[in-house]
Amino acid sequence: MTRKPVSERTIRRLSHYSRCLRLAKSRGESVMTSNRLAAACTISSAAVRKDLSSFGEFGRKGSGYDVDGLLASIEDILGVADPPGVVIVGAGNMGRALIASGLSGSSGYRVRAVFDSDPAMIGREIGGLRVEPVDALSRILRELGEVIAVLAVGRGGGQAALDRVAAAGCRAVLSFNLEPMKVPEGVCLRFVEVSTELDILTHALRSPR
Amino acid sequence: MTRKPVSERTIRRLSHYSRCLRLAKSRGESVMTSNRLAAACTISSAAVRKDLSSFGEFGRKGSGYDVDGLLASIEDILGVADPPGVVIVGAGNMGRALIASGLSGSSGYRVRAVFDSDPAMIGREIGGLRVEPVDALSRILRELGEVIAVLAVGRGGGQAALDRVAAAGCRAVLSFNLEPMKVPEGVCLRFVEVSTELDILTHALRSPR
DNA sequence: GCGTGTGAACCTCTTCACAGCG
């Protein structure tokens, strides 16, 4: 079982493929082709085949890919077959939106706990979850085991939240706060950059074509 | 004024630089170096210099870059010096979160209108904005001129929302809904893929290193 | 000495065209 490093670009595409496959599966489709996957992801079919073939021979020449089999293979590559739990830090609008949307995706992630530092928030129920005080982070994360923490806290609260989840043993963090942060050793931190997406769209609007 | 096409990768970095520069500016700093920008963006200083120098000579050898000047130049390249307005479709938790956070960034975007299809929502006030019915899209977008539409609607409502904003003349859309959509001619559609970010983090957690 | 600007080497990723198999 020799795992070669997979580029982030590739992982992103695999994630997209898996979404498409889950959708096809839910529609009862049992076979998928590189062409249809490509159309759904707006890339070329050759790119899809290259991605997939670099991990093994998942397809049947002449017919295509088995939806269930390919989905299982991709989930195995990504490591999301049995996804880690998710905890949300910050029970404001963004935290609530993430819980309500089921993490805006058809993937298997589930929100296991919500934390907030505002005493007035503690104890409230959101989507079946009781809002916990941030002081409970260590205890609850120990109970939950491996989790991804999503930071959806107020302006300027990012670093403190990051430090706390890291101290509680969390090694993967997704932040909606864009303040620059000092990343604790051993922690993988990523950002959801809405403002950057807006910049990209603005550039598209304003550039000649 | 010959504009060469700028890759998305580069635009994304420029956007990040501009965030750092705005922060430096707000702190009263007047000079910035490629080294500090690089550290803030976790890339190499050579990459920063290459990015910037490909658009002109913005720096002073030996000292660095003038914060105000560089920021203005980057905003000009991105086209965000006078940013387009933003309208939000969907006044649920996500829509409210985006309004409350000021679009989670220090950039100059401002939310100009909020729409919802739920009659019970119409007329409510959110962050100083009255929730408008989606039927008012055409009229209000005509008043606002060039805008970016952010789709934060419920499960399965993406395509309908996209079609409506496109029909109202909007040419740039950012969607939190991940359903595959048929993109109207002339529209640039991008996605905020929280579930993909989670997949990337999961892969990081689960891969040997 | 310090920090920018840049050509050249380097490397990664994408595209193409086609062989191969059902």
Add this chain to the structure above:
DNA sequence: CGCTGTGAAGAGGTTCACACGC
């Protein structure tokens, strides 16, 4: 005949090392 798997060619982006100017 249809669709996958893949070597080869090509494009694009990154790193390196150093010259230049303050």
